[in-house]
Amino acid sequence: MSTEPxxxxxxxxxxxxxxxxxxxxxxxxxxxxxxxxxxxxxxxSGSGKSVTAYAVMGILDPAGxxxxxxxxxxxxxxxxxxxxxxxxxxxxxxxxIFQNPRTALNPIRPVGxxxxxxLVRHGNVxxxxxxxxxxxxxxxxxxxxxxxxxxxxxxxxxxxxxxxxMIAIAxxxxxxxxxxxxxxxxxxxTTQAVIMDLVSDLAKDxxxxxxxxxxxxxxxxxxxxxxxxxxxxxxxENAPTQELFAHPRHPYTAELIAATxxxxxxxxxxxxxxxxxxxxxxxxxxxxxxxxxxxxxxDACAQPLPHGVPGAAHIVACWNPLPARxxxxxxxxxx
Amino acid sequence: MTTMLDVADVSKLFPVGGGPGAWARLxxxxxxxxxxxxxxxxxxxVSFDIAxxxxxxxxxxSGCGKSTLxxxxxxxxxxxxxxxxxxxxxLALKPSRVFARDRDRARIxxxxxxxxxxxxxxxxxxxxxxxxxxxxRKLRGKALKDRxxxxxxxCGLPLQLLTRFPHQLSGGQRxxxxxxxxxxxxxxxxxxxxxxxxxxxxxxxxxxxxxxRLKREFGMSYLFVSHDLSVVRLxxxxxxxxxxxxxxxSGPATEVFEHPLHPYTQALVAAxxxxxxxxAARLRLIGxxxxxxxxxxxxxxxxxxxxxxxxxCKITMPALRSFGARQxxxxxxxxxxPQSKSVS
Numbered sequence: 001m002s003t004e005p006x007x008x009x010x011x012x013x014x015x016x017x018x019x020x021x022x023x024x025x026x027x028x029x030x031x032x033x034x035x036x037x038x039x040x041x042x043x044x045s046g047s048g049k050s051v052t053a054y055a056v057m058g059i060l061d062p063a064g065x066x067x068x069x070x071x072x073x074x075x076x077x078x079x080x081x082x083x084x085x086x087x088x089x090x091x092x093x094x095x096x097i098f099q100n101p102r103t104a105l106n107p108i109r110p111v112g113x114x115x116x117x118x119l120v121r122h123g124n125v126x127x128x129x130x131x132x133x134x135x136x137x138x139x140x141x142x143x144x145x146x147x148x149x150x151x152x153x154x155x156x157x158x159x160x161x162x163x164x165x166m167i168a169i170a171x172x173x174x175x176x177x178x179x180x181x182x183x184x185x186x187x188x189x190t191t192q193a194v195i196m197d198l199v200s201d202l203a204k205d206x207x208x209x210x211x212x213x214x215x216x217x218x219x220x221x222x223x224x225x226x227x228x229x230x231x232x233x234x235x236x237e238n239a240p241t242q243e244l245f246a247h248p249r250h251p252y253t254a255e256l257i258a259a260t261x262x263x264x265x266x267x268x269x270x271x272x273x274x275x276x277x278x279x280x281x282x283x284x285x286x287x288x289x290x291x292x293x294x295x296x297x298x299d300a301c302a303q304p305l306p307h308g309v310p311g312a313a314h315i316v317a318c319w320n321p322l323p324a325r326x327x328x329x330x331x332x333x334x335x
Numbered sequence: 336m337t338t339m340l341d342v343a344d345v346s347k348l349f350p351v352g353g354g355p356g357a358w359a360r361l362x363x364x365x366x367x368x369x370x371x372x373x374x375x376x377x378x379x380x381v382s383f384d385i386a387x388x389x390x391x392x393x394x395x396x397s398g399c400g401k402s403t404l405x406x407x408x409x410x411x412x413x414x415x416x417x418x419x420x421x422x423x424x425x426l427a428l429k430p431s432r433v434f435a436r437d438r439d440r441a442r443i444x445x446x447x448x449x450x451x452x453x454x455x456x457x458x459x460x461x462x463x464x465x466x467x468x469x470x471x472r473k474l475r476g477k478a479l480k481d482r483x484x485x486x487x488x489x490c491g492l493p494l495q496l497l498t499r500f501p502h503q504l505s506g507g508q509r510x511x512x513x514x515x516x517x518x519x520x521x522x523x524x525x526x527x528x529x530x531x532x533x534x535x536x537x538x539x540x541x542x543x544x545x546x547x548r549l550k551r552e553f554g555m556s557y558l559f560v561s562h563d564l565s566v567v568r569l570x571x572x573x574x575x576x577x578x579x580x581x582x583x584x585s586g587p588a589t590e591v592f593e594h595p596l597h598p599y600t601q602a603l604v605a606a607x608x609x610x611x612x613x614x615a616a617r618l619r620l621i622g623x624x625x626x627x628x629x630x631x632x633x634x635x636x637x638x639x640x641x642x643x644x645x646x647x648c649k650i651t652m653p654a655l656r657s658f659g660a661r662q663x664x665x666x667x668x669x670x671x672x673p674q675s676k677s678v679s
């Protein structure tokens with residue numbers, strides 16, 4: 001695996017102007033994904049996972065504004081690039097798979113045509129060769145009888161098949177970076193496993209870097225080498241997957257692991273996370289947005305967050321983290 | 336243990352239009368011929384029971400008939416055949432429109448998937464919880480107010496939130512309204528259709544623990560429908576696995592998840608992401624399920640996707656067979672029994 005980052009996000013901040021005030025959706029978010037590596041962005045709803053992806057792709061809602069930061073793809077800063085430069089990169093070098101394939105696909109165009117459109121626009125395929133190439137793409141994502149399926153409309157296909165079509169569209173131009181935003185939400189577990197296998201295999205074949213966005217910690221652990229945990233627009237922890245599960249250092253990560261149903265033998269052992277996300281419109285947000293829910297809060301938490309050594313293997317944004325490499329359960333540490 | 340709900344040979348078939356031969360059928364209809372439409376076997380000959388105070392999980396992929404079965408049990412749709420007994424009372428014969436005003440309507444209640452979608456957006460929390468009490472318990476005035484507040488308190492819903500509309504509540508609070516509304520009329524059986532699917536893990540834990548506490552307090556029986564097996568494992572005593580309208584495996588939850596006997600259950604269990612586990616070398620289901628429209632009664636429903644399938648499976652439909660507390664509908668269930676039992 002090369003250590004050169006495919007994408008490096010540095011100090012990304014995003015604000016949304018709303019009628020009830022400015023929502024500071026992302027604050028100083030930094031992470032990098034190396035070539036050929038799969039990382040996962042994990043967090044609860046409202047943590048800023050998708051906004052991060054949208055900002056990088058340049059498809060933020062018009063009310064949203066990148067107030068600071070860089071997103072370096074090769075030598076190009078995506079956040080400062082002209083619309084023309086972005087349009088050139090998007091689809092060709094970065095592609096995205098969206099959460100709900102049924103709404104992301106065009107409902108009134110056969111799926112084969114939708115793939116062909118992308119191949120012509122981004123994949124250096126001639127229009128006359130595109131239909132055949134689209135059928136080949138459908139075959140590559142494991143759709144049986146691709147010639148017949150190419151003529152089908154999205155509503156004629158199951159959720160799993162629509163998601164395969166989305167993957168075919170995303171990978172049409174063999175991008176170097178794939179962003180998958182909850183690609184399996186709404187799919188059955190059996191289909192989820194097959195779709196995730198497909199994404200992993202294709203990523204490996206093409207040597208793609210993958211950013212996998214999910215709220216499912218167990219799924220993230222299974223599919224990525226590194227996990228970036230987000231909470232209320234902050235990156236709270238960034239560590240190799242095994243290390244994160246064995247020795248979570250941020251109190252929020254530890255509580256998230258303890259709340260995952262898989263981690264307990266019975267319901268009483270599962271630990272709920274007290275409190276809820278702070279209102280991101282507040283002007284008096286504390287430097288650590290978790291501090292108001294945190295069982296390990298100390299006086300130092302009023303200072304600006306530590307951001308660790310850039311490029312370190314295990315980064316934790318906390319003044320009072322759990323000890324490293326000593327196995328503790330979150331309930332013990334909270335007591 | 337006394338049986339709360341006894342479901343025997345329940346089937347629900349839906350006629351379908353379209354498809355091959357639709358034009359020919361239309362012509363027959365107008366020329367006075369006998370009309371036989373093809374049918375979707377949404378629920379096919381399903382039998383099970385739920386004991387008083389028991390939590391039974393119902394799992395299976397989308398399209399397997401979970402929701403239709405649940406809608407039949409809660410008497411929201413009429414069954415095509417079979418019997419549904421609540422205690423000594425037979426419910427299957429009563430048309431669902433009539434049952435809506437029945438004295439036993441209150442005994443089976445349902446919590447729907449996403450309370451944001453299933454609670455009337457123009458009802459406040461109070462109205463949502465009061466509605467079943469007004470209709471089924473005929474409560475009015477002070478008695479109604481007292482009951483709503485009691486239930487809200489039991490469900491951990493702060494009373495000041497009762498004046499709010501669904502869109503003013505968080506996901507967890509909405510889920511509590513959905514639960515409070517269902518238990519307000521003191522049902523014997525609560526059917527829960529993926530009550531935590533729309534929630535974050537941290538909130539999910541709280542709601543699951545609330546459900547567990549309510550069950551212990553009021554001795555209700557639960558039918559818990561979910562495709563999240565790790566949640567079913569935690570909450571349920573027993574589990575039913577459905578595939579294309581049929582129950583393919585049932586048994587105590589821990590046993591079924593630790594030693595699944597049916598190949599479909601094995602694939603289902605293998606597909607669940609685990610915290611300490613990598614995805615390599617696991618059982619995968621390929622292809623799509625068979626068509627549920629007029630399926631061949633002699634072919635196993637899982638044939639074609641089943642890694643264990645042989646020629647026998649397309650000649651004889653496997654029946655549910657008992658192995659101790661468990662039932663499995665597979666010709667080869669013995670092969671998957673734990674070693675200790677298969678020594679002869």
